[in-house]
Structure formats: C-alpha cells, structure tokens
Amino acid sequence: xxxxxxxxxxxxxxxxxxxxxxxxxxxxxxxxxxxxxxxxxxxxxxxxxxxxxxxxxxxxxxxxxxxxxxxxxxxxxxxxxxxxxxxxxxxxxxxxxxxxxxxxxxxxxxxxxxxxxxxxxxxxxxxxxxxxxxxxxxxxxxxxxxxxxxxxxxxxxxxxxxxxxxxxxxxxxxxxxxxxxxxxxxxxxxxxxxxxxxxxxxxxxxxxxxxxx
Ligand code: MG
Numbered sequence: 170x171x172x173x174x175x176x177x178x179x180x181x182x183x184x185x186x187x188x189x190x191x192x193x194x195x196x197x198x199x200x201x202x203x204x205x206x207x208x209x210x211x212x213x214x215x216x217x218x219x220x221x222x223x224x225x226x227x228x229x230x231x232x233x234x235x236x237x238x239x240x241x242x243x244x245x246x247x248x249x250x251x252x253x254x255x256x257x258x259x260x261x262x263x264x265x266x267x268x269x270x271x272x273x274x275x276x277x278x279x280x281x282x283x284x285x286x287x288x289x290x291x292x293x294x295x296x297x298x299x300x301x302x303x304x305x306x307x308x309x310x311x312x313x314x315x316x317x318x319x320x321x322x323x324x325x326x327x328x329x330x331x332x333x334x335x336x337x338x339x340x341x342x343x344x345x346x347x348x349x350x351x352x353x354x355x356x357x358x359x360x361x362x363x364x365x366x367x368x369x370x371x372x373x374x375x376x377x378x379x380x381x382x
Pocket of ligand 1: 205
C-alpha cells in the first residue's frame, strides 16, 4: 500500500487552483526552470501578507509569477507588489500569469541584477512591509542586508529554499551558494533585529519579522 507523503496529503485536500496551474504550465511551456515555490508555502505567503496587512511587497526573483500571484492575492485594495527580475523575458511571463489571475494592476517589475536595483531603492527612500527572497542563492546574505535597510518596522522577510535540496546540510557541499544560504539561515535566526523561524517542510522556508523596536 502506498501512503501519501505529508505534502501529498495536504495537497489532496485542496481544490485545484487554476491560476497557479496556468502559471506552472506556462513556465514549463517556456522552458523556464521549474522551481516555483511549493504550493503549501504559496498559500502561506498569501496568509502572511493578509495577516500582516502589508501594503508594499518587494519580491526578489519573479521567475514565472507563481509566487507573485500568491503574494498579490494577500494584498488589500491599495497594496502593491514590486518584483525584481534579472531577465525581461521572465518578467513578461510572470506578468502574463499575474494578469490572467486578475492581479495585473497590483504588480510592477524592475529588470536587472537585484544587486544593482536594491541600492537604487535605498537611494530612492523606498520602504516595504514584506519581502520575499527567492533569487540567486549566492546573494542571499546581501539580499537580507538590503531587506533590513528597506524594511518598515514590523516587516516580514521570507526566504525560500533554506535546504537547497539537502546541500545546505551536507558537509561535503561548500560552493559559494551553499555557504551563502547557510549564512543567510544563521543570520535569519540569530540577528537581534529579527524574530524568526525556519519551516522544515518541502525545501525549507525561513520567515522573520523585523522587530518594531
Ligand atoms: Mg525557490
């Protein structure tokens, strides 16, 4: 007898989500990496945005818009999502999926290396209530530094792929990206400015709240 995994059991309880299925299929059809956030964490993003009342979200890494749909769904009427994406063609795909989900007016994109765009946002005096980090793993510690600079008090910071499919915990793995994610995880849980947790389902999800004081 085959027993479902924890994740499969949870998925079996939920109705099909046509907007997210369209995004998954579109990403596959475009030949883009099939590395969107896990479905249970997508729903968690929506809940966290709703529960925190975030008005301005910064996403680092749009890919095909799956997480963008989940984030934008949690926004209230005037809420906005700014998504940083390296590749114009990925941002175009992401926008088409978000628009088809009826959320197109909530989202904007900045194209280019986030390590160029993030300092621009600091210079502009931009502030955000919610950050979703899911881009170049080797830059995760720098993304966290910028999130802290750009955060309103009480902001939520979420980072995907805490485990890098097992490489984070494998002592024989020491690439720059693995070392960077280890450092990111350690800082998320030990930085005195943050309250945090790391969820161990799927590929791991680090969640922190920037203390208001
Ligand atoms: Mg990811």
